[in-house]
Amino acid sequence: MAAAVRIFLLVLLLLGPGGWGQAEPPRDSLREELVITPLPSGDVAATFQFRTRWDSELQREWVSHYRLFPKALGQLISKYSLRELHLSLTQGFWRTRYWGTPFLQAPSGAELWAWFQETVTDVDESWKELSNVLSGIFCASLNFIDSTNTVTPTASFKPLGLANGTDHSFLRYAVLPREVVCTENLTPWKKLLPCSSKAGLSVLLKADRLFHTSYHSQAVHIRPVCRNARCTSVSWELRQTLSVVFDAFVTGQGKKDWSLFRMFSRTLTEPCPLALESRVYVDITSYGQDNETLEVYPPPLTTYQDVILGTRKTYAVYDLLDAAVVSNSRSLNIQLKWKRPPENEAPPVPFLYAQRYVSGYGLQSGELSTLLYNTHPYRAFPVLLLDSVPWYLRLYVHTLTITSKGKENKPSERSPQPAPPPPLPLHVPQHLSSQGYIHYQPAQDRMQPHLLEMLIQLPANSITKVSIQFERALLKWTEYTPDPNHGFYVSPSVLSALVPSVVAAKPGDWEESPLFNSLFPVSDSSSYFVRLYTEPLLVSLPTPDFSMPYNVVCLTCTVVAVCYGSFYNLLTRTFQIEEPRKGGLAKRLANLVRRARGVPPL
């Protein structure tokens, strides 16, 4: 009987997970890729992307069976009625000036922004619960996100997925610049991957090498995407991205040759069995035809050419699912060898990059300045700048000045006018008076930060400076962190721009193109969308003397003790006369002897 049951079970298992009835094709798929880009400064950037696409309507049906899509995130989407979720944890700063435009940049610290569905009644309540749940899942202190660092942008952060309407009251954005990323954040992130860290590209994710880098950014993006080319139904896409930049001189001991083993201390041995696609791309654009400077080993079987971020680029492709590349007997260790050192030519400068700093002296006031560089020789383009400043830096908005090339630049004026009109008051909505866009929401103490959003037209080949003066506030003594002299962080500014491309991109099929080409939806091929972040700032606030409560308590208690004690003694002390006891040692000894004899003492 037992044997019959066992055979029955075996037959059941052989039929596959579909079981009886029709075999249902799996409704989720995994694509993973790694892009290795040598940067102009000699460093190497590696970007991992793991994309799980799930053809299911989470909002309408009750889902209980999760296969590749992690259950923790799927339950989050249905419970909080999310439309999009973007969470990133970053350590370091992407130097756009020297490294080029990134695929996807994230600000230092933790950044969380989410679009909720229109059915949510209390967005703030859902936002608070969402940040608490995510802090538990990713072991990060996201529970510090509250109304003092959350803003509702009015024009930036449009949804990256399918969208019916964009009512910005369902959007929330928060940054925690102080958050530190460490292995405890990487471990739960890796657990969400279908193959965890056992097979495929995720074997390279070893914490001790990944954190030995100049820039480390891990992110989770959830958004709805088109299921097919006609886009008649919706699938959910989960992208987990991890970008690292290896410092050539620290990691490579000064030599510019690098390999996968040198970077990650691992090689690729097998693809992830659950993956539909598993590929490694190596950027060989600058060294493509001229084979004498560079050699990529093993030689790639295919190459891929496309317009990425406005320029034409060539990639060597290694497909892990191809047995010729990776098999049981052979592991993949991609090596890049320099045959001749590259000529010392100036590295190409990206068309848009930005810098931000605090100036001023003392602990009373200061000035916040952002420099926006447009290095395109003849094209001007618009940039949307979002600034979220904490409430304890009181901004003086009447000192907001925007200058380009030495002249004043009104936000998003279409053409430079010979006689500039008088500056527009900022409390008047701009749509009434001109073609500019400025949105300013003042801060409320301990409740809300400042929000400043501006659409600025950057003239060609210019530097635009946006500056605003502020005054520092004195906090209550319990509001200081244990290390108040470290300073307080100001979250980075966000620049959203449509940068003109050098080469027009052909709109291709989104499903066929590699993952790094489909991060932002593009409608117009003459420019590409990029979102850059500036550095976070560290501002010192005036601190009180924290030992004062102790000093006051000591002093008061001493004074009270002295006064009260003296009065008490004066009032209650009585005096009695006491016989003086005189006599030396001899008299005492004699008294001792007399007492022993029973005779009264002297």
Next chain:
Amino acid sequence: MVDTCFLSQGLTTLAGLLLLPFGSLAASQIEVTVENFLRVLTGRIPSSTPRSKRLLSDDRSNILIYMTGHGGNGFLKFQDSEEITNIELADAFEQMWQKRRYNELLFIIDTCQGASMYERFYSPNIMALASSQVGEDSLSHQPDPAVGVHLMDRYTFYVLEFLEEINPASQTNMNDLFQVCPKSLCVSTPGHRTDLFQRDPKNVLITDFFGSVRKVEITTETLSLQPDSGVIESSYKKDQMVEELMEPLKYAEQLPVAQIIHQKPKLKDWHPPGGFILGLWALIIMVFFKTYGIKHMKFIF
């Protein structure tokens, strides 16, 4: 060097291990305050706290609490800015006992004058170990030549050395743990307290607190799972139906300059003036009429 959230120079760390079910808490540096620590122990935390930040213990859990850092006679420093006293700790443990949040509790402390921290305990089933007596300092182990600071304390070092030889099947008991790090190695005199513990320490295994062994029961019964084909078919059909009805969707434009320039800001809802404004106006009107007389009212109203 690997960055870990829990490595900190001279700050306190908290590790709570549960036996049934096995688990550990996760908290980053800024969150480790006296208030949060006591809240986690007693369970008085806001309802939005995720599960990984709660102490999910019941009356059958054995809890291990290990504290280290700087301390003194009756207190321990948290984050260089606040302290926890032995009385607060004893009261927290009593609250835990009253709410049945532990079965047995092992408390190990490695600070200067650590024995003062367990003097005030009064709840049953607590066993405590400290690295030094009242009036003595706990010293650190040798410095690391690369970093230049002492990375570990002596008592912790020798306890760790001892524990690394313990495996889940080991039968070593608490009396062996009390002998770890004698005065010749530790320079300070380690102490322990077992009077509140109901079992004899020589019968208490180290793995009661330091290990997690799941009891596995093997059975020979089998259960066959049959998928409900009805549900699968109906959900598939529903999706296909919906696909034909919907119109094509599109992605949002990332930087629609024309739309942004012409968008109207939302007008805030009008709220009636608050109590302060009303009170202020009432005061002004009252003063006016008091000064100039009530006869002016007919010109106003």
